[in-house]
Amino acid sequence: MLLGRFLLGVAEAGFTPAVYYLFSKWFIRAYRPLVLVIYSALLGVSSVLGPTLAGFLVEGGDNLDIASFPGWRFLLLILGIFALIAAIPARLFIVESPAEAPWLTSLEKDRYQAILDADAERANVPSVSSWQVIRDWRPWVMGIGFFSMFYATYTITVWAPTIVFGFQQQFDTHFTTLQASLIAGIPMLFGVLCAFAAALLAGRTGRSAPLAAAAALIGAAGCVSTTFATGPFSTIASLSMVALAGQVGANLFIPIVTRVFAGSGAYAAIALVNSMGAFAGFVSPTVTGWLADLTSNQNSGFYVMSIVLVIGAGITVFTEQRAREVERSRIR
Template identity: 50%
Template sequence: MPLEASTPSAELARLSRKALWRIMPLAGGLGLVAFLDRLSIAFAGPMGMNEDLGLSATMFGFVVGIFTIGYVLFEVPTAGLATKAGTRRWVMQILAVWGTLQCILAFSPNVEVMAVLRFLLGAAEAGFTPTIYYFITTWFVRSYRPLAFVIYGTSIGLSSILGPLVATSIVNAGNALPFAASFPGWRMLLLLLGVLALVSILPASRGLIATPHDAKWLTPPEQDSYASLLAADAEDANIGHQSISQTIRDWRPWVIGLGFFALNYASYTIQVWTPTVVLGFETQFGTTFNSYQSALLSGIPVLVGATYAVFVARVAGRTGNSGVLIVGSAVLGAVGCLWTVVAGNPILLLMALAMVSMAGQSGVLYMPLVSRVFSGASAYSAIAIVNSMGAFAAFVSPIITGWVIDVTGNTNAGFIFIAALLGVGAVIGFVTQRLAWRTERRSNGAPGVDDGVAPPAGAAAVVPVDVPGAASAEGDKVTS
């Protein structure tokens, strides 16, 4: 499909940008709060928690990882509840439950109680990210979804950069308080992050708006215009509906989820192992960095990856080729993995790690493809399946990569394994793009975007990425 045929109108571009500025800072901020809560134990552990509770490395790893088990087990089953309750109400309920559990976690007397609370915290938070992803699909036409998804993913990525700084500041401040002996800084960290989730209920209640007609930041003519543009895009997509149970039995979300798993595996590995690689520069290259310099160097691959993800998202929005960009990014990341094996100095090694991070952070481009294949309640459940498989990568990537490093005695084998996994992600990215093209051809009854054929004369321009089926009168409720 020619590029000019998919270029949004000036009115659509203006209103979509306005929605991006109003919707995505809140969505991204809520995502940042969620991931800070997830990582809170990882920060608290070495800052006094492990010593106070007598946690071994194995016990600490179990407490960290059991969150993901609860998250993965409950993410898909909550799909029906989320689509019936509505985005705003469901997110507010999730914030209330997980914020309360996080606060209680701060008072854990032993590892057993902490493990149970972490599992419950994962179960409570399970529906949050897919609900936000689904919310994005209801607010943006197909050409703007890749950028919106990447903005959300980039906001989450900031947790790995801001997290250590926030955690260190809170723990140090807590340890300086008069009652630090009975309530040390690491407990204060867990408590304040729980309070932050509870406080976030207020902006969520005001900002997670169901429809353009509820948006006070749009004038009445803009409300009508944007609602019409969203409805026209949904009608143009014309994706068939299926029930949640049918979606769970469908092979497509599971295959797409495997691709998302592959790219997320690379992303989480970079976040977890880059500090270790940087600390190894002294042994490997004879360089010396203080802790502050090492922290800054460790953040470079993540920042490069985030910048790249925003760039490819804009390209995906203009062309509709999210899958093709996933393929290119995965191949780039695989090359970066292999480059880490032969890099001869710290600069080249950081460049190689940045290439892997670029691939990992491009994984979120799978989400706009999901919304081109599924709609309505099936879109939410498909997103939940894909996201849960991506989240599972957070659990297994440190374990598998660490095991490979332990067995081989170096990080080379670990990165070679990631290169192979990114190869799988590239293949699935291509398959998913083909699925999206095929769905669009079938639903439109006309040549698809992969045919290189312009729409017939007089036909409406097809925006390259899609919106789910029409919502109910309340805007964010969909029946299954």
């Protein structure tokens, strides 16, 4: 069981960086922010529907009443079958570049590749090795910025339901479980919608970093305003500002990486940055929960998160400046 979970984690760890890398091979820089938002929005939908579906499968497996095969095993079996089925179209249709796409004609491949090549030539990003990426300070700094955005996302994902259920004691409200679940989902829905709008704007301007930095600062303000909220509406509004930082900031940060690194170096850089962001999934809920237990309230966790987001905004601006310097040096 432990070996199986370890191998599953290894497979999952490389999935998102591979997707980001494929996006860089299929879409020009102006379209990447929007594509990343669509991908992340679907991940958000799965995080909402997944637990519900899992609950049904576990209950269904228990109702089958098969000896030595409880509901959680039935859940893993069905998920494994789904993964195997999904692997078939993935193998047939996911290719590394348009030149390898069997559904395109030779003329379409040439035109598509010419557009991508022209965009890459304008960017003038040289390919570097994975080892060069690891020794480079830039992806590590980018990873810290990405970590700060995901810090907000994971905090909202984990703690929003707890905060909403606490409204009854704090504000004397009465919600059913379904109502509380729907209310807890409002901040993430708002964040996803803002991410779509920001991605469209970033696609027009060609610069995603200013929007990502602004989103982080808005999230920091939302963290502070959450501690002064006097009712459910103001609390949800403040949490929505924090969710905006996570959704907009995280999705607009990766395009900066592809402006600095290309080829196998881009995959390595994205993997490194994404791994540091994923680490926030452990740090954020743990630190927030620890501070809540230590101080007997949740305000301290939001103050810490506001500081993290301000640092993330600063790193985003700093990284953008470095990216522009690199681009100007290549033009010379």
